[in-house]
Amino acid sequence: MPVAISVEHLTFQYPNGHEALRDVTLDIETGSIVALIGKNGAGKTTLARHFNGLLKSTSGKVVVQGVDASKKSASEMAREVGYVFQNPEDQLFGSSVFEEVAFGPKNLGMGEEQIKGQVEASLSMVGLLSYAPEHPYNMTYGQRKMLCLASVLAMDTDIVIMDEPNAGQDYQGFCLLGSVLEQLKSVGKTVLVISHDMEFVARYCRNVVLMCDGRIIAYDSAKRVLSDQSKLELYGARPPQVTRLALSLSSHGIEPDIVTVEEMVRVLVERSRKTG
Amino acid sequence: MSAHAITVSDLAFRYLSAKDWALDGLSLEVAERELLGVSGPSGAGKSTLCLSLSGLIPNVVQGTMRGTVNVRGFDTRRSDVADISSIVGIVFQDPRSQLTGSAMTVEEEVAFGLQNLGVPRNLMRERIAEALDLVGLPGFEMRIPFELSGGEQQRLSLATVIAMRPQILILDEPTELLDPEGTVSVMRAVRSIHERYQMTTVLVSNQPEILVQHAERIVVLNRGKIASVGTPQEFLRKVRYLEKLGVRSNQVAQVACRLDERGLWKGDYPIDEHQAAEMIKRQFLGD
Numbered sequence: 001m002p003v004a005i006s007v008e009h010l011t012f013q014y015p016n017g018h019e020a021l022r023d024v025t026l027d028i029e030t031g032s033i034v035a036l037i038g039k040n041g042a043g044k045t046t047l048a049r050h051f052n053g054l055l056k057s058t059s060g061k062v063v064v065q066g067v068d069a070s071k072k073s074a075s076e077m078a079r080e081v082g083y084v085f086q087n088p089e090d091q092l093f094g095s096s097v098f099e100e101v102a103f104g105p106k107n108l109g110m111g112e113e114q115i116k117g118q119v120e121a122s123l124s125m126v127g128l129l130s131y132a133p134e135h136p137y138n139m140t141y142g143q144r145k146m147l148c149l150a151s152v153l154a155m156d157t158d159i160v161i162m163d164e165p166n167a168g169q170d171y172q173g174f175c176l177l178g179s180v181l182e183q184l185k186s187v188g189k190t191v192l193v194i195s196h197d198m199e200f201v202a203r204y205c206r207n208v209v210l211m212c213d214g215r216i217i218a219y220d221s222a223k224r225v226l227s228d229q230s231k232l233e234l235y236g237a238r239p240p241q242v243t244r245l246a247l248s249l250s251s252h253g254i255e256p257d258i259v260t261v262e263e264m265v266r267v268l269v270e271r272s273r274k275t276g
Numbered sequence: 277m278s279a280h281a282i283t284v285s286d287l288a289f290r291y292l293s294a295k296d297w298a299l300d301g302l303s304l305e306v307a308e309r310e311l312l313g314v315s316g317p318s319g320a321g322k323s324t325l326c327l328s329l330s331g332l333i334p335n336v337v338q339g340t341m342r343g344t345v346n347v348r349g350f351d352t353r354r355s356d357v358a359d360i361s362s363i364v365g366i367v368f369q370d371p372r373s374q375l376t377g378s379a380m381t382v383e384e385e386v387a388f389g390l391q392n393l394g395v396p397r398n399l400m401r402e403r404i405a406e407a408l409d410l411v412g413l414p415g416f417e418m419r420i421p422f423e424l425s426g427g428e429q430q431r432l433s434l435a436t437v438i439a440m441r442p443q444i445l446i447l448d449e450p451t452e453l454l455d456p457e458g459t460v461s462v463m464r465a466v467r468s469i470h471e472r473y474q475m476t477t478v479l480v481s482n483q484p485e486i487l488v489q490h491a492e493r494i495v496v497l498n499r500g501k502i503a504s505v506g507t508p509q510e511f512l513r514k515v516r517y518l519e520k521l522g523v524r525s526n527q528v529a530q531v532a533c534r535l536d537e538r539g540l541w542k543g544d545y546p547i548d549e550h551q552a553a554e555m556i557k558r559q560f561l562g563d
Contacts, residue, residue: 039455040426138293142318165455168369170317170482172522196455199527236457241485243526245549245556252561261527265534271560273539 001029003063004159004190005051010060012046012214021045022214024060028192030158033185035201035222036194038211039236044194045086048161051192052076065158079108080143082152086163086194088144097123097139097147098132104155122153125183127176140161142169149180159190166197180206198240202226202259227257281444281476282306282329286343288500289333290475300500301343306478311470313491313508314456314480317522321495322480326448328352329478331360331506362393365442369449371429374436375421382408382424382432383417389440407439410472411465427458431465438469444476445469451483459483463490484526488512488547496523512545528552 002191012021020043028034036044049055050062053074063068065080082104085088085091094100101122105115114275123129126146131139136147144166152160165177173198181204184191195201201222208225210218212235226232226239229247239247239259246258258264284304290297299321306312316322329331331352332340345352346361368374379385386404395403402484408414411431416424421432430450437445447466451459463486470477481487487494488508496504496511498521504514511518515533524535529545531552537543542559546552557563 039457140318168318168449170522171519171524172317174524198526236455238456240527241549242531245528245531245552248549248553249556249561252557252563254561261530261534264531268531268535268538268556268560269538275560275562 001031003027004030004032004065004086005192006061007047008061008063010047010050010062011057011058012050013058020214021050021057024214024216025168026209026216026219028190030190031188032207033181033193033205035208035257036192036211037196037198037208037237038217042211042236043214044211045163046214048083048163048192048194049112049160051161052083053079054083054188078104078155078157080157082155082157084149084152084160084162084165086167088141088148091148091151092144094134094136096132096168097128097134097136100136100147101151101154104151108155117222118154118156119150122150125153125180126150142173145169146173146176149177153180157189158194159192160184161192161194163194164196166195166200173191174200181205189240198226199242202240202243210237212236212275223257223259226259279308280305281308281348282312282478283344283346284325284328284343285346287325287328287345288340288342289328290340291324294339297500298339299328302497302500302502303343304495304502304505306476308476309474309477311477311492313494313511314478314497315484315494315511316483316497316503317486317521319499321500322497324500325497326366326420326446326478326480329444329446330364330366331355331357332366335360361442362440363442364436364444364446365440366446366448367430367433367437367450368456369452371426371433374433375429377422379421380419381417382413382419385421385432386436386439389436393440403439403441407435410438410468411435412461412468425458426454427461430454430458430462434462434465434469438473438475441473442475442554445478447477447479447481449480449482451481452488459486462503466490482524484524484529485548488526488529498523508547509544512547515545 007024007026010021010024011089012017038044053069098119101119102115105118126149128146205222208222210225215237227243229239232239242261242264243259246254247256249255287302288297288298289299314322327337328345335357352360376388383404386407387400390400411434413431451462494511495502512525512529515529518525528549532541532545537540546555
């Protein structure tokens with residue numbers, strides 16, 4: 001598989017001396033949906049900010065779409081990597097929802113027709129098309145987060161990074177984000193999602209990176225990482241509730257690596273057919 | 277004084293510049309010492325309810341209010357915010373919006389509210405130590421608030437509020453922005469406070485595992501009205517209805533519901549994975 005992001009021996013030290021990343025090495029395949037998990041302060045955001053050039057490594061190498069990230073400016077990187085911030089107030093500034101989303105495409109030099117098309121398509125993906133003329137500050141926190149996502153989607157970058165898109169979202173937002181991920185996957189985009197919501201990660205992400213203290217502790221399929229309870233708990237994370245259930249039923253012959261509600265239901269329905 | 281700590285009658289509120297009513301005819305009674313859970317999709321009116329219970333609506337936040345809110349005998353419309361704030365303490369989602377920003381140490385942060393209440397100095401030390409102890413931050417007195425983790429900051433917010441010994445505690449999505457460790461530590465603190473002071477507590481959350489584990493009764497809001505009210509078991513029974521409203525249930529109840537729809541589940545839907553494991557062993561695995 002071609003690689004979208006390649007990191008080799010990346011170390012990053014903040015000016016105050018705090019070493020936020022220590023010898024991080026990983027490859028992210030083109031077209032994959034990868035979750036970054038781990039407790040606050042693990043280095044997830046610091047790592048992700050190297051992928052769009054917001055941070056420059058202290059040592060080691062970050063290669064994005066085949067080009068050394070240290071040789072590119074943040075504005076050049078913005079054409080390839082879209083970054084959705086955790087806090088909408090860090091991102092929003094436009095006077096209308098439409099203007100907000102149009103800002104990125106305008107900067108990329110798109111024509112007026114194309115901008116309109118991009119803005120409408122992205123707003124519709126996050127369920128905010130009818131809000132186009134409104135002021136962003138009249139929206140709820142969850143809607144403002146969706147607006148930030150739309151303004152990144154409108155730039156049509158090959159790589160999209162989302163920093164805790166779930167935080168502060170209700171179940172509708174949860175499902176909407178899931179459908180955005182599925183649409184991005186279907187057109188071959190590479191997506192990196194930072195999240196504490198293990199139900200979301202299990203349902204929509206193929207691979208999971210577990211981080212702690214600036215290091216990568218595990219990088220594997222969602223099934224493998226999310227069912228390793230002792231490792232997750234050692235590093236301040238937790239399997240989804242349905243996996244904790246599967247683990248406590250493993251002595252009764254239930255597969256311990258069930259990570260979604262649907263899988264658990266399927267397994268139990270089969271069981272009842274056999275015994276029924 | 278009524279037997280209820282909180283009585284809300286036909287409450288409606290519309291923010292100054294808004295077209296729609298954020299709350300639209302809501303009536304609710306909360307018993308003394310009850311731990312009430314509140315859930316609902318975004319825009320349902322959860323935060324507006326919190327602001328109304330704390331008297332910030334209508335006394336500080338501008339808009340149009342109908343109906344009444346009564347907290348331990350005080351009608352919030354006829355009382356000073358200062359009087360209500362000695363009865364009702366409120367903790368917000370983002371600890372950074374709660375902390376003063378001017379306190380150099382954790383101790384000063386907790387002392388701030390006490391000074392405003394005019395608590396004598398010798399009693400203040402005691403109150404601060406007790407509050408920090410209850411939220412699991414003993415020995416943090418000289419730490420710098422803004423260098424604490426999210427979970428620690430949120431527990432500090434809790435400490436600043438409970439040091440003032442309110443009779444009612446309002447928690448507006450206190451763990452929504454925290455990681456799993458931070459969430460567990462904050463909920464442990466909420467539990468200890470509730471057990472120690474028997475404080476009437478209103479806990480707003482969209483995290484189903486937390487709600488069903490801690491709340492005695494759960495109210496679901498939708499479009500400014502009450503859509504559902506009942507015990508955690510009754511809440512979980514409505515998995516599909518709640519999904520339609522935009523409220524998630526815990527995963528083990530989702531499993532039970534889907535099996536139930538195939539005629540394969542007997543009894544209530546489980547509160548947590550331990551209960552689920554016992555029920556599944558009995559019903560499916562021949563225990």
